[in-house]
Structure formats: structure tokens, C-alpha cells
Amino acid sequence: MATTDDASLAKRASLPASVDVAEPRTPLLSMGNVGLALTLAALLALPFFTEGFFVFQMTKVLTYAVAIMGLNLLTGFNGQFSLGHGAFFAIGAYTTAILVEMGGFGFLATLPFAALICFGFGFLFGFPALRLEGIYLALATFALAVATPQILKLSPLEGLTGGVQGIYLFSETFGEPPVPSWAPVQSIFGVDEFDAGTYWVYLVTVAVVVLTYWILTNLVGSRTGRAMMAIRDNPIAARSMGVNAAFYKTVAFGVSAAVVGVAGGIGAASTKFVAPDSFTFFVSVSFLVGLVVGGVGWLPGALIGGAFIVFVPNYAEEVSKGLSGAFFGIFLILMIYLAPNGVGGLIRAAADRIRRRSD
Amino acid sequence: MELFLQQVVGGIATGGIYACMALAVVMIYQAIHHLNFAQGEMATFSTFIAWTLLAYGLPYLAVFPLAIAISFVGGFAVERIVFKPIEHAPVLTHIVVFIALYSIFNSAMGFIWDFSIKTVPSPFPPGRFLGSNLISNHQAGMIAITLVVLVLLFLFFAYTRIGLAMRAAAANPDSARLVGIRTSFMTALGWGMASAIGAVAGILIAPLVFLEPNMMLTILLYGFAGAVLGGLTSPPGAVLGGFIVGIVENLAGTYIPVIGGELKLTIALALIVGVLVFKPAGLLGRRIVQRV
Numbered sequence: 001m002a003t004t005d006d007a008s009l010a011k012r013a014s015l016p017a018s019v020d021v022a023e024p025r026t027p028l029l030s031m032g033n034v035g036l037a038l039t040l041a042a043l044l045a046l047p048f049f050t051e052g053f054f055v056f057q058m059t060k061v062l063t064y065a066v067a068i069m070g071l072n073l074l075t076g077f078n079g080q081f082s083l084g085h086g087a088f089f090a091i092g093a094y095t096t097a098i099l100v101e102m103g104g105f106g107f108l109a110t111l112p113f114a115a116l117i118c119f120g121f122g123f124l125f126g127f128p129a130l131r132l133e134g135i136y137l138a139l140a141t142f143a144l145a146v147a148t149p150q151i152l153k154l155s156p157l158e159g160l161t162g163g164v165q166g167i168y169l170f171s172e173t174f175g176e177p178p179v180p181s182w183a184p185v186q187s188i189f190g191v192d193e194f195d196a197g198t199y200w201v202y203l204v205t206v207a208v209v210v211l212t213y214w215i216l217t218n219l220v221g222s223r224t225g226r227a228m229m230a231i232r233d234n235p236i237a238a239r240s241m242g243v244n245a246a247f248y249k250t251v252a253f254g255v256s257a258a259v260v261g262v263a264g265g266i267g268a269a270s271t272k273f274v275a276p277d278s279f280t281f282f283v284s285v286s287f288l289v290g291l292v293v294g295g296v297g298w299l300p301g302a303l304i305g306g307a308f309i310v311f312v313p314n315y316a317e318e319v320s321k322g323l324s325g326a327f328f329g330i331f332l333i334l335m336i337y338l339a340p341n342g343v344g345g346l347i348r349a350a351a352d353r354i355r356r357r358s359d
Numbered sequence: 360m361e362l363f364l365q366q367v368v369g370g371i372a373t374g375g376i377y378a379c380m381a382l383a384v385v386m387i388y389q390a391i392h393h394l395n396f397a398q399g400e401m402a403t404f405s406t407f408i409a410w411t412l413l414a415y416g417l418p419y420l421a422v423f424p425l426a427i428a429i430s431f432v433g434g435f436a437v438e439r440i441v442f443k444p445i446e447h448a449p450v451l452t453h454i455v456v457f458i459a460l461y462s463i464f465n466s467a468m469g470f471i472w473d474f475s476i477k478t479v480p481s482p483f484p485p486g487r488f489l490g491s492n493l494i495s496n497h498q499a500g501m502i503a504i505t506l507v508v509l510v511l512l513f514l515f516f517a518y519t520r521i522g523l524a525m526r527a528a529a530a531n532p533d534s535a536r537l538v539g540i541r542t543s544f545m546t547a548l549g550w551g552m553a554s555a556i557g558a559v560a561g562i563l564i565a566p567l568v569f570l571e572p573n574m575m576l577t578i579l580l581y582g583f584a585g586a587v588l589g590g591l592t593s594p595p596g597a598v599l600g601g602f603i604v605g606i607v608e609n610l611a612g613t614y615i616p617v618i619g620g621e622l623k624l625t626i627a628l629a630l631i632v633g634v635l636v637f638k639p640a641g642l643l644g645r646r647i648v649q650r651v
Contacts, residue, residue, distance in 0.1 A: 336445065
């Protein structure tokens with residue numbers, strides 16, 4: 001790009017081709033920004049051209065994208081593994097469900113609570129995680145993921161969580177999320193009252209994706225983000241340079257859990273139902289798969305990862321019923337062999353090539 | 360006091376299951392310094408193979424060694440085909456491939472044998488062990504077989520050339536290669552053995568819990584707990600850890616009111632996190648010191 005200023009060029013030259021270098025003065029019309037703007041425009045235009053079911057599926061894609069961005073902060077930027085983020089997704093979902101059904105909250109108002117509560121739980125789980133590295137952390141979080149459905153079924157909590165039956169959301173409005181009066185969803189999209197809820201949740205999800213992306217890019221580019229990446233790249237060197245590793249690692253865990261919790265809240269609103277058995281080990285697995293497919297350490301990859309986990313199992317199901325899990329696994333292994341940096345890695349490589357040609 | 364003793368003996372009986380699985384976990388950890396999250400599914404797959412062979416009418420005494428041999432070859436092949444190319448890849452890559460294997464085995468089992476539950480017969484006569492009302496013949500037999508496997512493993516690693524070579528390859532791959540040990544072949548051998556031990560565990564566990572594709576996920580978690588508790592570097596520790604997990608699970612279920620039958624997996628979670636945080640080497644494991 002001809003408009004790239006000298007400072008960022010020098011920076012690019014001096015650093016190895018690593019993930020997401022924070023560039024202080026990126027020009028507004030860089031290739032990345034244009035790509036993001038186009039993606040956002042496409043997401044906003046989508047409900048005008050498609051039907052309710054596809055909007056519902058796209059809500060799912062974006063929900064996963066939010067969760068994957070959260071996991072990416074932890075794994076991609078701080079180097080900590082988690083096979084247990086499904087637990088935070090579940091906590092977020094239950095927070096939203098309980099507040100909507102018992103507290104009479106609007107769905108939008110519950111999301112900050114989901115974030116806050118999950119931040120607390122994530123921060124707490126971050127403490128034992130401090131002493132665990134690599135495979136041990138994977139093991140501890142694996143245990144968390146497997147135990148989650150049982151914890152949700154716990155009988156003393158049954159009054160709140162509805163036990164095995166779970167909670168149906170929006171029972172007062174016949175199972176559809178109510179649209180606040182200030183949002184003219186019905187007139188804009190020309191849908192009836194029944195469908196409006198789906199579109200409303202979709203719009204909220206798009207907003208959450210944008211907000212999460214904005215917060216996380218700024219966080220990663222900040223002093224905090226550099227500290228997190230320093231810990232990822234060389235914990236001992238980071239510590240000897242005065243980075244408080246314990247603090248940044250627990251904060252990374254907390255923020256990551258909070259983001260996943262918000263995703264859980266949206267998930268509860270879009271499926272309109274939460275139950276212990278929807279939060280099995282597979283939820284955590286799909287986050288990890290989405291992360292790897294999208295590209296570890298590259299935030300926009302979350303959209304690709306989200307689309308992968310929602311649509312690929314469907315297509316695999318069409319190829320052969322019953323063997324979809326096997327196709328999923330084989331695809332994942334091929335991905336690891338052929339594109340170890342995920343689809344995001346391929347896109348960035350292509351972008352680099354175009355950029356070099358235009359210079 | 361009598362209740363306490365009963366629960367302890369009952370715990371030892373279920374602990375036998377976990378000990379078996381923990382042994383397989385430690386075996387693979389010795390070979391590759393990773394925890395195989397697909398181990399439970401691989402063991403279940405072996406058990407399904409045994410079930411199919413039994414359904415063809417083969418006698419149990421032929422099926423048992425045959426299934427173990429098939430599992431050994433299978434585990435060996437998985438390492439050669441899937442893991443050889445990513446030998447030096449980062450930890451995350453390995454974890455993702457374990458998850459992929461998990462998904463492949465789980466789905467393939469559902470496809471081949473469907474999700475209905477099946478019963479696997481026990482090789483031991485039905486009834487209670489020596490007339491006691493706490494432990495059945497099968498459970499006693501399972502504990503005995505676990506201990507036999509442990510002794511065989513000890514003899515193998517301590518007194519055979521190839522066992523020594525495997526230990527050398529795991530402890531210091533570079534030096535081992537310099538003295539002529541084919542370290543990469545040893546890794547594959549370790550996979551084969553872990554898979555074979557997993558098959559023993561699966562076949563022995565199946566008569567107690569019913570065979571279906573998701574049989575092992577929770578048992579694997581207890582196996583991990585046992586392995587971590589006993590020390591990931593120590594096979595006897597894994598067996599001991601497995602028994603302790605069984606006992607702790609039973610006692611906690613009896614004496615802590617909330618836990619009962621519904622929070623048992625949380626005990627495994629608490630054990631894993633607790634041991635890893637406070638005594639990462641486990642009861643009998645070696646402390647791993649990292650050189651900077």
C-alpha cells in the first residue's frame with residue numbers, strides 16, 4: 001500500500017511475521033479496514049435478503065464468533081489453553097435465562113450481567129490456571145467442561161436453574177423475544193410480530209460482535225495486550241522485565257470468560273431455551289475447532305470459525321448421515337496439515353502478496 | 360464404622376475401573392508427554408471390536424487377546440499416520456488433533472454399531488466374590504487383571520531391552536538417538552501399548568456399565584484424575600490413584616449430603632485441579648524440573 005507511513009513500515013520490517021502486530025497509526029483506508037467495513041455492511045444487509053431461518057442460523061454463527069474471539073484472547077494472545085470455555089458459555093446463558101424469566105429483564109439488559117458474572121468466575125478459575133501450563137491446563141479445563149452439565153443439574157440450585165428440565169425463555173411473550181418499543185424492527189424489515197424477535201436478536205448480536213471486536217483489538221494493542229503477548233512468547237523473559245504475569249494471566253482468563261459469557265447470553269436468547277445437556281463437552285470443543293479454523297491469534301478469523309462450526313456439520317450430514325463427526329474430524333486434521341494457521345493464515349498470506357505487488 | 364468399611368470396599372471395586380484407565384493414560388504420557396483426549400473413544404472402539412468378535416461366536420479366551428492385538432496395531436497405526444507428521448508441532452496442534460480423533464472415533468462407532476446400548480459378557484462366573492455382598496466376581500477379577508497388567512509392565516520396562524530403549528527414548532530423545540535407538544518407532548510402540556491397555560480397560564469395564572459410543576468419556580475423566588493423583592510419570596502411582604479416586608468418590612457420595620449421585624464428576628474435577636495446583640507431581644510421580 002502506497003499510503004503506509006514510514007513508522008509502520010519500519011515496524012513491519014523489524015518484526016518477524018508474527019500474529020497481529022499492533023500498529024499505532026494504521027491508515028483509515030487500509031485493506032484490513034475496508035474488509036471489515038464490507039463484512040459489517042454485508043451482515044447488516046443480510047436480513048433484507050433472507051428468510052427468518054437463515055437469520056437464525058447467522059445469529060448462531062455470530063454467537064460462536066463472539067465466543068471464539070473471547071477464547072482467542074486467552075489462547076491466541078496469552079498462550080493459555082482452554083477446553084472448558086463451554087462452562088462460561090453455560091453460565092452466561094443461564095444468567096440471561098434466569099434474569100429474563102425471573103427478574104423480568106429485557107434480553108439486552110441481561111448481557112452486562114452475564115459479562116460481569118462470567119468475568120468473576122473466569123478470574124477465579126484463572127488462579128489455579130496460573131500454576132498449570134500447556135497440557136495440564138488443557139486437562140483441568142477438560143474436567144471443567146465434562147463436569148458442567150452435572151453442576152447445572154445440582155438439586156440445591158434447582159429453584160433457579162430448573163434442574164434437568166432447564167428454562168424456557170420469554171414465556172410471557174409466547175416464546176418470542178420481545179422487541180423494545182424504540183426499535184422499529186417490524187417496519188424496517190417488513191416482518192410480522194412473530195418474526196420480529198428473531199431479527200431483533202440478530203441485530204443485537206451484530207452489535208455485540210462489533211463491540212467485542214473493537215474492545216479486544218484495542219485491548220490487544222494496549223500496554224495490557226503487549227504484556228499478555230510477552231507472557232505468551234516467553235514467560236520467563238516477560239517476568240524478568242517486570243511484567244506481572246499472575247495479574248495479566250488471570251485478567252486474560254477473566255476477560256475471555258466474560259466475552260464467552262455474553263455469547264452464552266445471546267445463545268440463550270436466540271435458542272429461547274437452556275438446559276444442562278445443551279452444554280456438554282462438545283460446546284467447548286466447537287469453540288476450539290472454530291478458533292483453529294479461523295486462525296489462532298487473528299480476531300477476524302472468528303467469523304470464519306463460527307461459520308465453519310455452524311454450516312460444515314450440516315453439509316457433512318448431507319454427504320453421509322451419521323458420519324458427520326468423522327468428516328468434521330478428518331477436515332480438522334487436514335486443516336492442521338495443510339493450513340496450520342487456519343483460514344485466517346491463508347487470507348493474510350494472500351493479502352501480503354497483493355500488498356507486495358502493489359508496492 | 361461398618362458403613363465406612365462397606366463404602367471403602369465398594370470404592371476399591373469401582374476404583375479398579377479407574378485404575379485400569381489411569382494406567383493407559385500414564386502409558387501414553389510416558390511415550391509422548393501428552394494426554395490423549397481420544398483415549399476413551401479408542402478404548403470403546405476396541406471394546407466394540409471385541410463385542411463383534413463375540414457376536415460371531417468366537418470363545419472369550421480367543422477374543423480377549425485378539426481384540427488386544429488389533430488395538431495394539433490400531434494404536435501403532437494411528438501414531439504413524441496421524442501424529443508422525445506433526446511430531447514437532449506446538450501443544451495446541453496436538454490437542455486439536457486429539458479432539459479430531461475423538462470426533463472421528465465417536466462418530467464412526469455410532470455409524471457402525473449405532474447408539475443403542477449393548478451388553479458385554481463377563482469372563483468370570485456371575486455372583487459375589489467369596490460370598491461377600493460388596494464386590495462381585497467380575498470386579499475382583501478386574502482388579503486382579505489390572506494388577507497383573509501392572510506387574511507385566513514393570514517387568515517389561517525393567518528387564519527387557521526394548522523396554523529400556525522406550526524409557527531412554529522418552530527420557531532423553533536426543534541422547535537415545537545417538538546411541539542408536541529409533542526414538543520415533545518407540546513412540547509408535549508406546550501408542551500401541553497404550554491402546555492395548557485401553558482395550559483391556561474397555562473390555563473389563565463394559566460388563567459393568569453397558570457398551571455404547573459415549574461409554575468412556577466420564578470414565579476417562581476419572582482415569583485422568585487417578586493418573587494425576589498418582590503421578591503422571593508412575594504406572595504404580597496411576598493404579599494407586601485410580602483406587603483412591605474410587606474410594607474418595609464413594610465416601611464423598613455417602614458422607615457429603617449435596618454430592619450424592621449427582622455431583623460425582625465434580626469430585627474428579629476438584630481432585631484434578633487440587634492435585635495439579637498443590638502437588639503437581641502426584642503421590643508417586645517424579646518432579647519435573649524445567650531447565651531454562
